[in-house]
Amino acid sequence: MSRIPDVGLRNRRAVPLPSLPDEPIDRFRSAILESVRDGCRIVSFFGMPENGEETRLIAVLADDGAGQLAGLTTVVTDRYPALTPDCPQAHAFEREIAEQCAVRPDGHAWLKPLRRHSPDHRPARRAAAVLDPADHPFFCIAGEEVHEVAVGPVHAGIIEPGHFRFQAHGEDVLFLEIMLGYQHRGVESLLESVDGARAVLVAESIAGDTVIGHAGAHCGAIEALARSRKSPRAQTIHGVALELERMANHIGDLGAIAGDIAFQPAAAFFGRMRGECLNLLMTLSGNRYGRGLIRPGGVAFDLPSAMADEMLDRLEALDEELRPVAQLLFSNGSVQARLEGVGAVTRDRCIELGFVGPVARSCEVPRDVRHDHPYGIFRFAHIPVAVAWGGDVHARAMIRWIEIQRSLEFVIDQLNALPRGELRVPCGPLQPDGFVVAMQEGWRGEIAHVVVTDDRGGIRRHKVVDPSFHNWTALAIAMPGNQISDFPLCNKSFNLSYAGHDL
Amino acid sequence: MFEFLRARLRQGTRTTPFPVDRGELPERFRGLPVVQPPPCRDPQTVPSSFVTATADGRPALDVGACLFSPEEAGCTTAGTVTYSRDYRLASSTREGLVSTTAEIELAQALERSARRLFGRSLRLRSVVAGSCGGCEAELVALGNVVFDLARFGIQFVASPRHADGIVITGAFSRNMQVALANTWEATPAPRLVIAVGACAIAGGPFHGSPEIGHPPGDGIKVDLYVPGCPPHPLTLIDGLLRLLDRLPATRHRDSAAETRTSTA
Numbered sequence: 178m179s180r181i182p183d184v185g186l187r188n189r190r191a192v193p194l195p196s197l198p199d200e201p202i203d204r205f206r207s208a209i210l211e212s213v214r215d216g217c218r219i220v221s222f223f224g225m226p227e228n229g230e231e232t233r234l235i236a237v238l239a240d241d242g243a244g245q246l247a248g249l250t251t252v253v254t255d256r257y258p259a260l261t262p263d264c265p266q267a268h269a270f271e272r273e274i275a276e277q278c279a280v281r282p283d284g285h286a287w288l289k290p291l292r293r294h295s296p297d298h299r300p301a302r303r304a305a306a307v308l309d310p311a312d313h314p315f316f317c318i319a320g321e322e323v324h325e326v327a328v329g330p331v332h333a334g335i336i337e338p339g340h341f342r343f344q345a346h347g348e349d350v351l352f353l354e355i356m357l358g359y360q361h362r363g364v365e366s367l368l369e370s371v372d373g374a375r376a377v378l379v380a381e382s383i384a385g386d387t388v389i390g391h392a393g394a395h396c397g398a399i400e401a402l403a404r405s406r407k408s409p410r411a412q413t414i415h416g417v418a419l420e421l422e423r424m425a426n427h428i429g430d431l432g433a434i435a436g437d438i439a440f441q442p443a444a445a446f447f448g449r450m451r452g453e454c455l456n457l458l459m460t461l462s463g464n465r466y467g468r469g470l471i472r473p474g475g476v477a478f479d480l481p482s483a484m485a486d487e488m489l490d491r492l493e494a495l496d497e498e499l500r501p502v503a504q505l506l507f508s509n510g511s512v513q514a515r516l517e518g519v520g521a522v523t524r525d526r527c528i529e530l531g532f533v534g535p536v537a538r539s540c541e542v543p544r545d546v547r548h549d550h551p552y553g554i555f556r557f558a559h560i561p562v563a564v565a566w567g568g569d570v571h572a573r574a575m576i577r578w579i580e581i582q583r584s585l586e587f588v589i590d591q592l593n594a595l596p597r598g599e600l601r602v603p604c605g606p607l608q609p610d611g612f613v614v615a616m617q618e619g620w621r622g623e624i625a626h627v628v629v630t631d632d633r634g635g636i637r638r639h640k641v642v643d644p645s646f647h648n649w650t651a652l653a654i655a656m657p658g659n660q661i662s663d664f665p666l667c668n669k670s671f672n673l674s675y676a677g678h679d680l
Numbered sequence: 681m682f683e684f685l686r687a688r689l690r691q692g693t694r695t696t697p698f699p700v701d702r703g704e705l706p707e708r709f710r711g712l713p714v715v716q717p718p719p720c721r722d723p724q725t726v727p728s729s730f731v732t733a734t735a736d737g738r739p740a741l742d743v744g745a746c747l748f749s750p751e752e753a754g755c756t757t758a759g760t761v762t763y764s765r766d767y768r769l770a771s772s773t774r775e776g777l778v779s780t781t782a783e784i785e786l787a788q789a790l791e792r793s794a795r796r797l798f799g800r801s802l803r804l805r806s807v808v809a810g811s812c813g814g815c816e817a818e819l820v821a822l823g824n825v826v827f828d829l830a831r832f833g834i835q836f837v838a839s840p841r842h843a844d845g846i847v848i849t850g851a852f853s854r855n856m857q858v859a860l861a862n863t864w865e866a867t868p869a870p871r872l873v874i875a876v877g878a879c880a881i882a883g884g885p886f887h888g889s890p891e892i893g894h895p896p897g898d899g900i901k902v903d904l905y906v907p908g909c910p911p912h913p914l915t916l917i918d919g920l921l922r923l924l925d926r927l928p929a930t931r932h933r934d935s936a937a938e939t940r941t942s943t944a
């Protein structure tokens with residue numbers, strides 16, 4: 178991070194917006210490229226309108242090893258030289274800037290619509306969009322024996338909508354292009370315009386299986402800007418809910434992966450056990466996904482000791498049931514044969530393209546916000562980072578099993594030792610002209626909510642980065658070289674969020 | 681081989697006795713909202729279009745627009761709102777979800793000719809049109825060993841061509857308008873339409889966004905509305921069984937009872 182001066186930007190620590198180094202575009206560009214070459218990673222890179230005519234670009238970089246963040250900004254008008262040719266992990270961010278802000282990143286090799294909507298963060302006095310939402314030409318491989326397979330947006334199962342365009346030679350996939358945007362609901366514009374009470378409900382609904390993840394990041398940003406500090410009790414309840422969410426989803430994913438290889442016992446048993454975790458969240462918050470719990474300043478519901486005791490009994494029963502089923506799955510030779518070597522992502526490509534979460538950890542890239550940029554309860558209770566090798570479906574399944582066990586231990590430890598404190602502290606007015614990055618290790622990986630306030634302390638820009646925004650590309654690069662019939666299995670092994678990407 | 685049998689024996693039967701035996705959901709479960717007049721002098725801000733008025737100006741609650749958040753309870757212009765533990769929320773009409781008292785118009789059975797077709801075998805096609813994914817997760821949960829929707833003859837199918845009806849989740853995003861229209865048209869008549877979740881009924885948390893609220897054509901006639909954010913699997917089963925007139929007579933009183941038996 179030597180290229181960008183450290184202004185004290187850390188996870189959930191607000192700084193004045195003017196304190197971010199403001200450079201001309203060529204210096205902005207080279208500073209980012211050099212930092213990434215030195216091992217930093219782009220957390221977010223987005224635009225917002227400035228004085229009606231121009232677009233302010235802001236980049237947030239992470240030095241995971243040092244636990245530091247760096248922010249950098251510049252102002253452009255209608256175009257700038259793209260970073261992507263020299264820094265592939267910027268690719269989706271730059272498509273988003275082109276679409277949202279009507280600014281063209283010159284030289285971007287894959288400039289197509291991302292979510293297929295008209296610019297909603299364009300300067301008021303600027304006219305034309307850069308991209309036509311209806312114009313998404315698909316990459317085609319020519320050849321008499323090559324055929325094209327289109328899947329979606331409506332898929333065979335009960336699943337969110339997305340479009341997958343395969344170029345295949347017989348059963349072998351040569352290329353996969355993914356087109357999303359079907360779940361675009363206008364989340365960022367809503368977060369920037371509705372009042373605080375409604376904004377947290379929108380944040381809970383960014384991705385319905387990641388309520389605690391996104392609500393936690395949103396509230397973390399608000400709390401930092403209000404200089405509000407949650408009590409130890411609130412932080413612990415938040416951590417318990419986050420880890421229960423992680424467990425529920427990972428257990429569900431193991432069941433779904435088992436289902437896709439027709440291993441019915443594990444599919445049936447894990448499917449039920451996912452519900453046990455959701456029911457624990459319902460006991461705590463009244464809702465199976467934890468809606469209503471995470472609020473700015475803390476949590477809306479307490480976890481009294483009688484409830485903690487009941488939850489501990491249920492977790493103990495769950496623990497006893499999970500292990501034999503995992504053993505049944507992972508020790509089975511035909512399961513291993515089906516999962517190993519399928520849908521592999523290499524460590525190098527992971528680093529090059531900036532993947533996060535279990536996808537990264539399954540190819541030996543140990544990124545985890547709880548460890549690298551600790552916050553809340555994770556500053557005091559450390560969950561060892563799960564790492565696996567191979568980057569294939571088997572590794573991604575194994576990572577989930579390891580994380581289920583680690584989260585279970587964590588939740589049991591916390592329920593046995595809940596600290597005191599108020600459930601919710603007041604969250605007053607937000608600092609004007611402020612800038613904050615709130616990161617959360619959601620169960621799919623790093624969630625980032627980047628919030629900028631205006632001179633009255635109102636929300637000027639609320640950028641949401643779901644882990645799927647980074648990781649959808651992983652599915653696209655994992656498929657070539659595999660059989661097309663393995664697509665559902667690969668898709669489930671990543672289990673990315675369409676809604677989280679589309680906002 | 682034996683380890684599978686052992687595992688199966690160990691797991692036992694986990695299917696919920698619902699609907700024959702209807703246990704209670706946990707204490708904090710937010711079910712049907714009920715309003716107690718008089719209107720509050722100092723109403724708090726309620727973050728949705730949940731509190732509304734009837735055509736003749738009486739204050740009412742629109743359960744279809746309810747997000748079931750803790751903040752929607754409390755002091756409102758319609759009166760004091762609290763959540764009961766009643767999971768029965770589905771209605772056959774949009775108006776049936778607007779309530780001036782403690783009750784909504786619960787779903788009515790389809791007419792006899794439709795029940796003859798679908799009563800014992802209902803195949804549904806799910807279409808997601810701008811959702812957060814929560815409602816779909818609960819639809820998927822309906823297929824697990826606990827809720828086991830298939831025991832009622834209700835199943836989700838892979839193609840609209842195989843379906844008797846479509847289940848719509850999501851707030852009708854602009855980008856799904858064409859695909860939703862195509863899927864509905866591809867479903868052979870007679871066909872049902874079931875709207876699941878606050879988004880499909882009234883936009884949910886996203887109401888007011890220009891990117892949502894784009895139903896295909898002149899709109900689609902809906903046969904069943906299931907409120908919730910997301911609706912609990914029992915709410916979904918209850919609604920579907922009412923539609924098919926398959927809800928068995930209950931052995932115990934249906935009420936927000938005192939016993940805290942968690943239903944899995």
